[in-house]
């Protein structure tokens with residue numbers, strides 16, 4: 001077991017489970033249970049963990065055995081039963097990506113799905129490929145013939161088919177100091193294999209953000225993003241400092257640390273600088289895209305359209321960081337621009353041989369100087385336009401995520417931008433929209449080839465209120481159409497295009513994912529001309545137990561009216577927000593679930609952990625408080641400067657609204673959230689101490705004054721606490737006034753009122769909300785006699801998503817809530 005359990009039993013739990021706090025003494029009923037299993041071995045002396053058992057271990061020696069540390073013996077049967085059910089949920093597969101190919105015989109097409117499934121024992125996600133032959137006859141339902149077995153992709157970091165579909169790149173990033181391996185496969189064999197030494201570059205980025213792997217149209221070059229090798233560290237031996245430094249290892253010397261170098265924060269430990277490389281598949285030679293300054297990190301590379309006799313260009317995104325690299329994971333507010341540069345295999349021989357790679361030899365062109373953010377470049381099929389997404393609202397306001405926009409520039413074949421060239425807004429930022437109409441673009445990834453055959457319609461997935469929908473966008477007129485069924489309140493997400501048809505996945509909080517196939521029936525693109533079919537697939541198989549428990553559940557998306565409309569600065573902030581209510585019996589205890597960010601959203605889609613909690617007999621209220629993505633920019637911006645009050649009040653109003661609606665009469669209420677959702681969880685138990693019977697917080701923000709000096713995103717503390725005036729205040733050296741403001745906005749300022757038993761799940765490697773935030777708050781609760789339990793996962797980062805940690809987290813949440821809410 002890679003995980004470590006820390007159960008800090010409060011003194012009160014040792015003394016018969018009484019929950020003690022300075023304001024109130026409460027006696028909880030305690031059941032002392034003597035457990036007599038078929039072969040009695042144990043005597044449980046306390047409901048918590050005082051337990052002695054004598055048993056013969058496999059070596060025959062009799063040693064007293066202790067209860068597992070952190071397992072509440074009064075709940076052991078519950079723990080065992082829940083762990084079985086949770087395993088059934090955990091084993092449900094996810095589709096990561098999909099591709100379609102022309103079929104060999106010209107009839108129909110082939111679908112290839114990259115699927116992942118957690119492997120608890122190995123504490124890894126197994127990845128495998130499963131394929132299907134897709135046949136379709138005009139308007140008839142398409143049929144999928146699935147390959148009999150999946151093929152496991154052990155050790156594979158990513159795969160990328162070539163544009164013609166005749167070759168497949170397989171990348172294997174190695175651990176330690178081993179080379180990265182590239183394999184090129186044809187339909188039935190390995191054609192070539194290349195080992196790229198660490199001295200050339202480190203791991204290829206497969207992170208979904210800097211990541212970019214692009215085949216050229218001739219399919220003889222691949223451009224990609226990989227870690228630039230670190231400069232050598234100073235070397236010392238028995239004679240002292242060894243001049244010159246080297247990366248070689250030998251036994252008679254050691255490496256010093258040199259100097260601290262900034263990295264990109266949470267999930268990017270060890271990543272200082274992504275660079276662009278090109279491999280020639282005929283020679284195996286790897287060249288670096290030159291001219292990139294040290295302060296520019298680059299990614300998302302694509303080839304510009306190829307034109308005979310003209311230098312070949314690469315287009316990519318650059319993020320500059322002069323003084324400090326601030327965390328970039330979940331943070332779309334980092335300024336970035338599109339650049340073009342000449343392919344290192346299309347430069348003059350003397351340029352390539354030049355060892356200097358200086359900027360003058362390889363001039364880069366900033367293609368988007370007039371906008372603060374440009375990412376995900378995509379060329380139109382005719383090569384005339386370059387489309388890109390922008391997070392400018394996020395960059396300009398400082399909110400870590402916000403409404404996106406889509407833009408178009410006219411591509412000039414020499415890879416340069418004419419300064420008079422206009423940048424067109426295809427989808428502008430929507431500040432506020434009418435009920436039921438397009439709320440704005442919330443899309444942070446595009447398919448490699450998102451184009452329908454007319455060459456001007458892009459297909460993408462975007463958040464719309466509490467669901468994801470599939471949209472078509474005419475990039476010349478700017479017309480946006482919702483092509484996933486308007487009446488559906490499930491979430492729809494595109495997997496791949498099959499010529500002009502869409503391969504999608506849908507799910508809801510009570511339905512496991514399902515593959516759907518959308519056929520464009522009429523010639524006119526957009527409107528209601530899409531017909532959708534459910535496709536049966538072996539991918540999302542689940543146990544009878546899971547099916548049975550899901551069949552008893554229902555959900556609806558509720559509109560919650562804003563309480564204090566007079567406090568709102570904009571019209572968009574007065575509009576109702578949403579909450580997803582998942583229920584079976586009206587009298588079930590209720591779990592209020594709160595997303596993080598805060599500019600993120602809980603989707604009405606299938607989430608294994610939430611489905612597990614509903615299957616335990618809890619109703620769920622999943623609140624998309626104002627500030628969430630998917631509701632227009634005014635509603636989102638309304639939260640800046642008001643965290644800890646507006647968001648807290650929105651959650652309380654949602655609970656009240658639900659209760660007054662008569663849909664439920666919960667016996668007890670629990671609250672659960674991670675990160676900013678943990679901030680809300682701990683605020684709620686402090687600000688509304690009588691309302692919650694139990695709480696669970698995953699890497700919660702509890703004290704902004706502590707977080708600002710320890711997190712990878714100190715700017716977040718300023719933006720969310722100060723609002724629009726944050727830039728004037730932001731500094732790495734907070735003043736006493738700043739610290740006092742941060743404290744007043746934090747859950748820790750309400751700690752004296754808390755009495756709710758609270759479970760803390762903390763990742764020791766979290767760079768975003770370092771473990772000290774949760775630990776400080778939890779220790780302060782214990783000091784006050786509030787019942788709490790802390791589990792620290794030593795190798796986990798902010799998301800606590802290693803399979804074993806995720807499993808143990810939700811098992812403990814389920815048991816904790818059962819203990820205090822039923």
Ligand SMILES: CC(=O)N[C@@H](C)C(=O)N[C@@H](C)C(=O)O
Pocket residue numbers: 329330331400595596597598600674675676677701716768769798799
């Ligand atoms: C921007 C960011 O990471 N904020 C954190 C405080 C947070 O809430 N993170 C979100 C993304 C989460 O759900 O973990």
